[in-house]
Amino acid sequence: MWLRVLRGTVRSGLTVERARLEPLVALRGAAGVALVIGLALWLVAPDFAASSAFGAFAAGVATFQRTWRPRAWLALAAGAGLAVSTFVGFLAADGHWGLFVVLLAVWAFLAGLAWAIGPTSGIVASLTVGIMLVTVIIPATVPGALGHAAVIAFGALVQAALIVLFPVRRWGAQRDALADAFAAVADYARRLRHDPEALFDPEPLMTARAAAAVTPWQAQRRPAELHGSRALAERIRPVLASLADPAVGAAAAGPERDRARELLDAAASVLDAAARSIRHGEPARVPAAAVEVLRARDAAGLTGAAKRAEARLVALLGEALESAEPSGSSSSPAVSFASADQPDAAPLLRPAMPALVASAARAARGELRHDSPVLRHAVRLSAVASLGQLLGSALSLSHSYWAPMTSVLVMRPDFHRTYARVVARLAGTLVGVGVATGVVQLTSPGAYLSGALAVTFVALMYLLMRTGYVVTQACVAAYVVFLLGMGGSDWQQTVPDRVLLTLLGGALAMIAYAVFPAWETPRLLDRLADWLAANGRYAAAVMDGFADPADPLRARAVREALLAARTARAAWEEALARAKREPVRHPGLTRATADAAHDAVAALGRAAMLLEAHPPERGAQPVPEAARFAEALRVATEQGARELSEGRAPRWDEVETAFDAWEKRPGGQDRLVRRGAELLLEALEDVTETAGTFPLDQASAGPAG
DSSP, X not given: OHHHHHHHHHHHHHOOOGGGOOHHHHHHHHHHHHHHHXXXXXXSOHXXXXXXXXXXXXXXXXXTSSOOSOHHHHHHHHHHHHHHHXXXXXXXXXXXXXXXXXXXXXXXXXXXXXXXXXXXXXXXXXXXXXXXXXXXXXXSSHHHHHHHHHHHHHHHHHHHHHHHHSOSSTTXXXXXXHHXXXXXXXXXXXXXXXXXXXXXXXXXXXXXXXXHEEOHHHHTTSOGGGSSHHHHHHHHHHHHHHHHOTTTSSOSSSHHHHHHHHHHHHHHHHHHHHHHHHHHTOOOOOOHHHHHHXXXXXXXXXXXXXXXXXXXXXXXXXXXXXXXXXXXXXXXXXXXXOOOOOOOOOOEEOOOXXXXXXXXXXXXXXXXXXXXXXXXXXXXXXXXXXXXHHHHHHTTOTTTTXXXXXXXXXXXXXXXXXXXXXXXHHHHHHHHHHHHHHHHHHHOOOXXXXXXXXXXXXXXXXXXXXXXXXXXXXXXXXXXXXXXXHTTOXXXXXXXXXXXXXXXXXXXXXXXXXXXXXXXXXXHHHHHHHHHHHHHHHHHHHHHHHHOTTOTTHHHHHHHHHHHHHHHHHHHHHHHHHHHTSSOBOSSOOHHHHHHHHHHHHHHXXXXXXHHTSOOOTTSOOOHHHHHHHHHHHHHHHHHHHHHHTTOOOOOHHHHHHHHTOOOOSSHHHHXXXXXXXXXXXXXXXXXXXXXXXXXXXXXXXXXX
16 A cells, blocks of 8 residues: 555656746746846845745745646735744744744744635645744844845746736637636537446536636626636536436437437537637637538437527537627627627625635634644644754754754645655755756865755746656755755755655655544545535426425526535545555445445535526426425535435435325426436435445445554
8 A cells, every 4th residue: 555655646646748848937936036036236235035945935836736726916916925924933942942942833833724715725825934933043133134034025026027028928728728618618529429328527617617706807808708708617517418318308319319319419519619719719610510510400300408409508518609709809700690798797706805704714723623634733743843844953964944844844634645745845856956966076066056956946946846756845845955055055964864754754744644533434434425515505496496486596406406416526536545545444435335325425416516507487387396495405415415324325215205296297297306306316216235345334434454
């Protein structure tokens, strides 16, 4: 187990994916570091140049994290946090060593809780702990500490200014996220041609939704093709599924199935064209053959629900092409085969700063429970930071802060990423220090040449930050060696100590996780149960729409239930992925049974999606049986989720009773709804059957070591 994880870590750490490189962004970040180093060397002194370089470096690292917020503000926030931690740490360390250790423990604990807000906040908070550890070697005067805090903030300010003055591919990340959503739906359409019951991974749609959240100022300035298009991808997906599924769409064989395959292939071509248009800001170009297929509706042999799905699909694809037309383009869309109008969707607004702070505080408070992985991470981070500082000092090694700083920067809330970063940081430090040492021996660089070499390696680090973690860490180690050499530190005294302290810091991080773990494996059934309950609420909300078609809030209720179901699915899939990389095993869930359970619960959501593709009109006749079925479904899935979480196979007697009491009434829509209810019940029975394949009565006993 451990050797397999080690091999995977080394392999992924050494792999450089060219598609993920961003040379212009890396060049801009390195230019910011070079600018602050040059100005500090020219106007102040080498030691201030090192501090300013650290601020610019850390601000650049923060802006490379995955976030949809303006990166200039992220650089400023990182710089402010670094400056504050520098000065506060100095005040505590100046003659009050015990107070500094206490402050370090508290600060590290709060930094660990910052992971409740998100990965970007957690990483930036870890950087502030790292700079606080460096404060023990800065000049022992208050004005000196203020000066170093100021130049650190200045370095971040320079990075923020460069981001504003030289934007690289403005709105590029949002374009990619939206284009990936359309491309994912296109791939789904192609898979449905061969597998009418294929499952769809909603992650691209979730990412596109996160990317679509903007401030009011941004909402007025973003390109038109990024406004409202995401909703189209959301609406197209269930229509594709309902057209392909023989239960509610085209027949399994014959002319209807041939027509359905033609439509799915044409839809994939249109969606790919829309994705390319959005990604590159160019007019959409659709193959002529796909256009002819979509226009040939009168000659098609589809009937009933499949015919309605075809008409709806053609209209939505026409809207997708119109919405993908680049803003400011005077040309008309390359092709049009529908006259449907694009609705003026309201933008998703990001919360203002006061609301954001309040939301962050609520998220952190919500993690203050004994079983929270974030709380356990905060406790580990606090203990390791303070213990590492004490051990590093006790060993009387130069730059003793390197041990706790190594621990703080590699630790993550989950086991796999912590372990991978420990191994990668150790290997990268050895390589980077060795390369930098050889360069120093051969060239004996002065302050300016050391600064130039530091900028070179930080440019490589920025370039490789999104890929090749071992290589990135080698660049960081070399950067620090040259930075210290620029400030006058003798590398011969610091490099051997740094390697030893890196080993110590990595060992502390791993020991902390072994002593106080937060395994995801024991919580797998809870995550699966949450997803089951969320899918049940989503299916019940869809059924409620047929029970009361005139309800003006039904569409909103379905949408909110769908988003909650996606969130629960993402939590389950993330937990499952982490559990597969942990050196423990669940006594009830094997990989095969976990995958089978995933498919069973996903089928419940898919059955609800098929019904969602055929919403009733406002004036449609209510289906009272749907209301009773929806209520039984909602109650039963909540109870079934509790039973599954407690290690018991769920039962669906109430749902079966409600379905058996359904009276067959005339009307195509009623038959469609009843068929959808039958699919939902079949999916629930599959969940029970799958749950019976592993010993649920042992599931609460904890993971096997």
